[in-house]
Amino acid sequence: RSAVPAEATSRTDWRPYGPLQVDWANWQPMGGSLVAPTISGKGETLYVAINCSARKMNATNSNGDWSTWNDPRAGFEVKLVNDRCRQGRI
Numbered sequence: 001r002s003a004v005p006a007e008a009t010s011r012t013d014w015r016p017y018g019p020l021q022v023d024w025a026n027w028q029p030m031g032g033s034l035v036a037p038t039i040s041g042k043g044e045t046l047y048v049a050i051n052c053s054a055r056k057m058n059a060t061n062s063n064g065d066w067s068t069w070n071d072p073r074a075g076f077e078v079k080l081v082n083d084r085c086r087q088g089r090i
Helices: 075-086
Strands: 014-017 020-023 028-030 033-039 045-051 056-059
Touching: 014 075, 020 075, 045 075, 056 075
Parallel strands: none
Antiparallel strands: 014 020, 020 033, 028 033, 033 045, 045 056
């Protein structure tokens, strides 16, 4: 089952994290996590979710289905989690 948040604003702030471009202006709370529109290195539109209390991340596939929660492994994943969680709640 696909579950993505509604777009919050027409403003965007695309920030690069490794192969990802994350729309920093459109983080939305969803089920205890924060979710943002993201573009993959292959140009696919997806969503990335960060759960700061668990320090885990998740992402949708190109069909909009969520994967499993994982620890950030790559350097850019650690930076993304750290940057988002350092900023606090939205």
